[in-house]
Amino acid sequence: MDWLKAHKNDTILIAVLLILGGALALFLLLTRQTGGTARVQVDGETVMELPLDKDAQVVLGEGGRTNTLVIRNGTAQVTEAGCPDQVCVRQGAVQYAGESIVCLPHRLVVSIEGGAGSGVDGIA
Ligand SMILES: [Zn+2]
Missing domain, CATH: 2.60.320.10 (N-utilization substance G protein NusG, insert domain)
Known part of the structure; x- marks a missing residue:
């Protein structure tokens, strides 16, 4: 089941990137609003x-x-x-x-x- 394993890792990587991207966007938004x-x-x-x-x-x-x-x-x-x-x-x-x-x-x-x-x- 090598294919499934590789695919799963990709999914996790994408999820991590999405979370990081979201956190960064949120951070920028918050820092912008605090003056x-x-x-x-x-x-x-x-x-x-x-x-x-x-x-x-x-x-x-x-x-x-x-x-x-x-x-x-x-x-x-x-x-x-x-x-x-x-x-x-x-x-x-x-x-x-x-x-x-x-x-x-x-x-x-x-x-x-x-x-x-x-x-x-x-x-x-
Ligand atoms: Zn003056």
């Missing part, structure tokens, strides 16, 4: 990466040249800043990959990477 990462860059250098699914508040910079970055409900926002133009504060919250908050006077960039695309607001 991305806020990458904080100062002067072009990444100084911090904060997951958007974990609430946090950090004060960036020093000596009056500060930006308060708040991560809340999957969004990133500069709530306070010592810069003269306050553009970064007025930009409000960002949450989708590709969005960013820029503070030119402080050479600060907060960019959202990975995570949810647009149109998944209802899930959270």
